[in-house]
Amino acid sequence: MRSISQAFQERRARGQAALVPYVTAGYPERASTLSVLEALADTGADVIELGIPFSDPLADGPTIQHASFVSIGKGTTVRGVLDDLRAFRARRDTPVVLFTYLNPLLRYVLDAFLRDAAAAGAQGVLVTDLPTGSDPAVEQRIIDSPLDLIRLIAPTTPLELVSEVAKGGAGFLYYISRTGVTGARAELRSELAAEVGAIRAAVALPLAVGFGISTPQQAAAVAAVADGVVVGSAVIQALDRGGAAEAGRFLASLRKGMDRS
Amino acid sequence: MTTDASAARQRFGPYGGRYVPETLVHALDELTEAYEAARIDPAFQAALTDLLQNFAGRPSPLYRARRLGEAAGHPAVYLKREDLNHTGAHKINNTLGQALLAQRMGKRRIIAETGAGQHGVATATACALFDLDCVVYMGEEDVQRQALNVYRMELLGAEVRPVGSGTRTLKDATNEAIRDWVTNVRDTHYIIGSVVGPDPFPRMVRDFQAIIGHEAREQILAAEGRLPGAVVACVGGGSNAIGIFHAFVPDHAVQLIGVEAAGKGIESGHHSASLAAGSPGVLHGSLSYLLQDADGQVAPAHSVSAGLDYPGVGPEHSFLKDSRRARYTSATDDEALAAFHTLSELEGIIPALESSHAVAHVLAHGREVSGPIVVCLSGRGDKDVAHVARVEGRGSLL
Helix, strand or coil, X not given: XXXXXXXXXXXXXXXXXXXXXXXXXXXXXXXXXXXXXXXXXXXXXXXXXXXXXXXXXXXXXXXXXXXXXXXXXXXXXXHHHHHHHHHHHXXXXXXXXXXXXXXXXXXXXXXXXXXXXXXXXXXXXXXXXXXXXXXXXXXXXXXXXXXXXXXXXCCCCCHHHHHHHHCCCCCCEEEECCCCCCCCCCXXXXXXXXXXXXXXXXXXXXXXXXXXXCCHHHHHHHHCCCCEEEECHHHHHHHXXXXXXXXXXXXXXXXXXXXXX | CCCHHHHHHCEECCEECCCCCHHHHXXXXXXHHHHHHHHCCHHHHHHHHHHHHHCCCCCCCEEECHHHHHHXXXXXXXXXXXXXXXXXXXXXXXXXXXXXXXXHHCCCEEEEEECCCHHHHHHHHHHHHHCCEEEEEEEHHHHHHCHHHHHHHHHCCCEEEEEXXXXXXXXXXXXXXXXXXXXXXXXXXXXXXXXXXXXCHHHHHHHHXXXXXXXXXXXXXXXXXXXXXXXXXXXXCCHHHHHHHHHHCCCCCCEEEEEEEEECCHHHCCCCCHHHHCEEEEECCEEEEECECCCCCECCCCCCCHHHCCCECCHHHHHHHHXXXXXXXXXXXXHHHHHHHHHHHHHCCCECXXXXXHHHHHHHHHHHCCCCEEEEECEECHHHHHHHHHHCCCCCCC
């Protein structure tokens, strides 16, 4: 089984950044998850973030909110997402990070979730509303599980605390490129390169940058300074335009942009 | 970052905490530091006391409601008249405190969420007073139910942003306010309206509302020469309840009774009784009782009163419930509407629909209490008159 670290290391060895697309499970249809995951795996995804939808996605902008509400409305459950993942894992070895909020995991019962997610073929878990130190017992159970705990660094995290906030994290470290919620944006901030450089100097883990990246040019700009590029809302928008095939074409265009730089 | 000692301060037993995106953690650290400095700063407390007395009209009276008592079969029912505060509810106690704190922190932009609109109006009022920019998020359904309060906020210079996502009520207005805060956190302070949200909000809002109970305790001792048998308050997020309970928590003989909204009946599934019918979960930054489905999705709440129409509850209430220091019960929409009429007719006081739930409990169960009863009349009902007329088939009066 490929690990998240391996996926990043392989890109790094070639002087490239990893591409990490996000999709909401069960969107646009309950049954579309498998074909979407395969399309992403086949067009350049090094690691995939698979979103388990939550009714109150307060870290997400309108695109992922909408995808979450549609998915829940069509009957997506945590168990159903793990079933989708198991089916994908039988066909592809692209590492998967389950991206979600804490409440569905607590309701499933955290230890059972960690066990079942690992058995279904997940490599990591990212919980947007579980910042470092917020619930040491819960964090420790994830750290002790086979899954990598993906830690997040925000632009508001004081630089001197970065290594502390990254503690317990594995796989990669996720840098939120701007204050705000997820969603495509026209411009990247000019300070980004300097911030990413400072964080990379403070931690050993590969650093992926996400939030607001939606074009091959932006992906290339981020790839030039970071170890990975996370793209979410723009993938969902591609799905809206033309389904899994269009999401795959979009991802391939990002990869091409990143490799040209 | 959270140390072990500060982690303990962030919780009430297992409840509370700070389940928020990393982007907000530093702002919560700053807010905690600023608040802990302000609460022991005599200059801050003096400024707040001056505002509460001379701007908001405190202390609020403790009124002996004789005719209500007769109807309830109890000789000594008192109303803590938070409805007489400036802007018509207890919410002003908290918004003045937080606006003063925002000013101290140099934050010039304020955001808030509102359900019934009372917290939005109280926030807009404090912002007008302190010359702060103010944006209030309000669910589209509540914008309809509480049109008068929308106009009041606009008169006070606030921008009201209707929220059309999700349930289009308080829960999603809160999500949208948090999203705004995550985006504009560097220059914005979020004035949460109840004892909910990530630490330090539940304890900070409690401290600002605790004046209700401190006054009520002195007032009942002056009037009756003894402590009450019971203190009763409605519970949505639970700020007026925590506010009046807090001073009485060490008085073990005083029953603390919280009244949640049973909506169309708890068995109907259309209610807001998180403590009675929910289970612990994480929403809006804290762990507390929550209405949720088997998959951990937050379930829609229902109440005739917009201010109680919320699927969560403040974490300190969850702790008071589990520790049995407080008891939580509920009143239905119909019982609250009946109490709304009863108090209007018997005492000449039109209560908020939220507070009507507490009055309904006293009408139904007051006779079971030995010793005086203190009811928190958290707000006045002017805002609800048009809505009640509609609900009761009187058409659109206003």
